[in-house]
Every structure is written in structure tokens, then in C-alpha cells.
Amino acid sequence: MGKLTVAVAGATGYAGGEALRILATHPECEVTCVAGHSSVGERFGQFAPHIPQLADLTVVDTTPENLNGHDIIILALPHGASGALAAQLDPDSIVIDLGADHRLECKDAWDAFYGGDFYDHWTYGMPELITGKAADGSYTRQRENLPGAKRIAGPGCNVTATTLAMQPAVAEGLVEPGAIVADLVVGYSGAGKSLKKPYLLASEALQSALPYSVAGRHRHIPEILQNFAHAVGLTAADASRFRLGFTPILAPMSRGILATVSAPLTEKGESLADDAIRAVWTKAYEGQDFVTVLPEGMLPATGNVIGSNAAHIQVAVDHNAHRLYAFCAIDNLNRGTAGQAVESLNIALGLDESTGLTKIGVAP
Ligand SMILES: NC(=O)C1=CN([C@@H]2O[C@H](COP(=O)(O)OP(=O)(O)OC[C@H]3O[C@@H](n4cnc5c(N)ncnc54)[C@H](OP(=O)(O)O)[C@@H]3O)[C@@H](O)[C@H]2O)C=CC1
Numbered sequence: 462m463g464k465l466t467v468a469v470a471g472a473t474g475y476a477g478g479e480a481l482r483i484l485a486t487h488p489e490c491e492v493t494c495v496a497g498h499s500s501v502g503e504r505f506g507q508f509a510p511h512i513p514q515l516a517d518l519t520v521v522d523t524t525p526e527n528l529n530g531h532d533i534i535i536l537a538l539p540h541g542a543s544g545a546l547a548a549q550l551d552p553d554s555i556v557i558d559l560g561a562d563h564r565l566e567c568k569d570a571w572d573a574f575y576g577g578d579f580y581d582h583w584t585y586g587m588p589e590l591i592t593g594k595a596a597d598g599s600y601t602r603q604r605e606n607l608p609g610a611k612r613i614a615g616p617g618c619n620v621t622a623t624t625l626a627m628q629p630a631v632a633e634g635l636v637e638p639g640a641i642v643a644d645l646v647v648g649y650s651g652a653g654k655s656l657k658k659p660y661l662l663a664s665e666a667l668q669s670a671l672p673y674s675v676a677g678r679h680r681h682i683p684e685i686l687q688n689f690a691h692a693v694g695l696t697a698a699d700a701s702r703f704r705l706g707f708t709p710i711l712a713p714m715s716r717g718i719l720a721t722v723s724a725p726l727t728e729k730g731e732s733l734a735d736d737a738i739r740a741v742w743t744k745a746y747e748g749q750d751f752v753t754v755l756p757e758g759m760l761p762a763t764g765n766v767i768g769s770n771a772a773h774i775q776v777a778v779d780h781n782a783h784r785l786y787a788f789c790a791i792d793n794l795n796r797g798t799a800g801q802a803v804e805s806l807n808i809a810l811g812l813d814e815s816t817g818l819t820k821i822g823v824a825p
């Protein structure tokens with residue numbers, strides 16, 4: 462059997478570019494179409510000199526006609542641009558949306574944080590997400606929903622780091638669900654490549670740390686709450702039992718997210734010794750190849766995961782403050798979107814989950 466053909470829309474952007482960097486060496490895939498918007502007709506090598514294999518492709522317009530006819534279609538478009546387009550795509554192709562249009566299950570949440578047309582949610586592309594417990598007490602995972610999936614919604618990058626850090630505590634009832642706080646240090650590539658705001662200029666960014674979308678305004682909040690609801694086996698409609706303070710802070714780095722997620726311990730959490738708390742994280746990520754719970758005392762750093770689909774995690778308890786702290790470092794473009802999408806694609810296709818992916822970071 463020949464390789465599976467892949468079309469990537471948003472190919473000239475950061476998320477699409479990372480998908481192409483990974484797919485260029487994926488043994489089962491061949492990139493046959495790169496689609497863009499303002500760059501139509503240009504040679505792709507101009508936008509991605511770091512992927513010489515694809516340099517001679519020409520950027521085509523983002524239309525159903527150009528995208529259909531490929532086995533796999535990846536949409537890496539601005540929010541709101543993929544919903545209507547997706548409805549016109551071949552039902553037999555596997556379509557993965559890296560944007561937000563098919564992530565949220567409740568229209569209320571979409572209206573409150575995004576607005577515009579609401580589209581049906583697709584199979585959520587976070588294989589390690591805990592979705593409840595089986596009769597034998599083991600965790601069920603989102604991975605189980607992915608084989609054969611034809612429509613996959615890639616999670617938000619900040620969502621990925623926050624969810625992976627704290628879901629073990631949520632699933633086991635170790636922290637107060639109404640008082641979770643996430644502070645994230647994030648790299649600039651998360652904002653995409655277009656210069657939307659003056660603070661994205663190097664002259665403004667290089668010497669500065671800058672919070673944005675503070676005080677309950679960040680659009681990733683409802684997606685994280687949805688994930689926490691699933692982690693205790695509830696539906697998205699029950700997400701309101703969780704509350705999240707969320708503060709992302711831009712730091713002068715290109716890639717990377719370091720999430721520090723904390724919450725007051727519940728009575729159950731207080732009753733556990735530190736090693737028992739660590740055991741909860743170890744169990745939650747046992748057999749999850751791309752998630753590493755670091756040895757005790759070693760903290761995650763973005764520098765160790767850049768260029769990889771790895772998530773590095775640590776947990777610690779502040780007994781004086783009665784708070785639990787969980788940390789997660791990821792590469793926003795790889796684990797936070799394109800790597801996670803290829804991991805989900807592999808599962809959908811029945812391939813080994815790690816095909817074409819690495820958990821080896823570029824360090825230093
Ligand atoms: N950056 C990140 O870390 C992450 C991004 N994502 C998601 O991926 C998606 C893309 O983000 P990102 O790569 O950062 O953004 P970029 O701004 O870097 O890229 C946007 C891409 O979309 C194309 N485009 C812009 N407008 C349109 C349009 N109206 N119709 C068709 N194509 C269009 C652009 O083409 P051209 O250059 O030719 O104009 C470009 O290829 C977003 O939904 C984002 O939320 C998800 C997780 C992480």
C-alpha cells in the first residue's frame with residue numbers, strides 16, 4: 462500500500478508548519494498539498510526553509526476543491542475559519558482541526574469565550590486525557606475514542622499543559638475543584654506568526670514578561686474545565702463545578718509553555734503522605750509514553766522538551782499553605798498542537814502511537 466496523502470491548510474503558519482515538519486518524515490504519510498491565504502502561488506520553501514523536502518510545493522488556496530482528494534486534511538487556520546470549511550470536506554478523509562472550532566461541547570461556553578457560529582464538537586485529540594474509571598479502578602482514556610475517528614479536534618496548547626499537570630489530582634479528588642489556579646509562562650509562537658499587536662515586536666518582547674487575557678478572560682478556560690469534568694467521568698455540562706483562575710504570561714522565548722497549577726488540598730489530599738501523592742501521578746501516567754513524571758525534586762523546564770511531543774510533569778505539596786502544586790512543561794507547537802495531532806492521527810489509523818514522533822527534546 463502506498464503512503465497516505467496529506468493536505469495542510471494554514472501551511473505557512475506556525476502550527477501548520479510544525480505539522481509539516483513532523484509529517485515530512487512520517488513513514489506512512491506523504492505531504493501532497495500545502496494551502497495558505499495571502500501566500501497563494503508562492504513556493505513553499507520560501508516559508509519553511511527548515512523543511513527542504515517540501516520546498517518545491519506551491520502554496521494553493523484554502524478551498525474544499527484543493528483539500529479534498531487527500532487521505533488526511535489538517536486545518537491550522539485562525540479560529541472560526543475552519544468550521545464552515547470543514548463541513549465541505551470529504552467525509553472519508555481524516556480531518557484534524559488544530560484550531561478551536563470543534564473543541565467545546567457546550568454552546569454556552571463557546572458563546573461566552575469565542576462567539577460567532579458554533580460547530581459540533583469532534584473527537585478530542587488528547588489521548589492521555591483521563592475520562593473516568595473502569596470497573597477495576599483503572600482510568601479510562603480519551604485514547605479509546607480515537608481508533609477509526611474521521612474528525613479530530615486538536616486541543617489548545619495552554620489547555621494541554623494545564624490539563625496534564627492537574628488531572629491526576631482532579632480525578633482522585635485531592636484538590637478543591639472550585640479553587641484551582643494556573644499560571645503559565647508561554648512563548649511567543651503561541652500567538653501565531655502575524656504581527657497582530659505591537660507587543661509581538663521583538664523590540665517590545667525581548668526584555669519583557671507580559672501577562673495577557675487575565676482575570677477569567679482567556680478562551681482556554683472552558684476547555685480546561687471541560688477536561689476536568691471528563692477526568693471525573695462527568696459531562697461538559699457539569700464543568701461549572703470547577704473554577705479556574707488562569708494567568709498566561711508571555712516570556713522572551715520562541716517556543717514553550719511552563720504551567721504551574723495549584724489548588725488547596727481536600728481532606729483526602731491532606732490525609733496522603735507526599736509519596737502517596739507522587740504515586741497518584743505515577744499511576745496516572747503509567748504506560749503513557751509521551752508523559753514523564755520527573756524524579757522527585759526535579760522540576761520541568763521548557764528547554765528540555767522543545768522540538769518534542771514530550772510533556773514533563775512534577776508534583777509537590779506546600780504543607781504550610783495546604784496547597785498542591787503540579788507543573789508541566791511542553792513545546793506549544795509540538796506537544797501543544799502538531800505532535801499531539803499526529804499522535805491522535807496514528808491512533809485513528811491503527812498505527813503505533815509514536816510513529817513519526819519523538820520525546821527527545823532539543824537541549825540546551
Ligand atoms: N501557535 C500555537 O502554538 C498553536 C496554534 N494553534 C491553532 O492553530 C491555528 C493556527 O495558528 P498559528 O499557526 O499560530 O497561526 P499563524 O498566524 O501562524 O498562521 C495562520 C495560517 O492560516 C492562514 N490563514 C489566515 N487567514 C486565513 C483565512 N481566512 N483562510 C485560510 N487561511 C488563512 C495563513 O496563511 P497565509 O500566511 O498564507 O496568509 C497561515 O498559514 C489557530 O487556530 C491556533 O489557535 C493551536 C495550538 C497551538
Ligand SMILES: CC(=O)N[C@@H](CCC(=O)OP(=O)(O)O)C(=O)O
Pocket residue numbers: 559560561616617618619647648649650651652653709711793797
Ligand atoms: C502566546 C499566545 O498568544 N498563545 C495563545 C495560544 C494559542 C493556542 O494554543 O491555542 P489555540 O489553538 O486555542 O489558539 C493564547 O494564549 O491564546
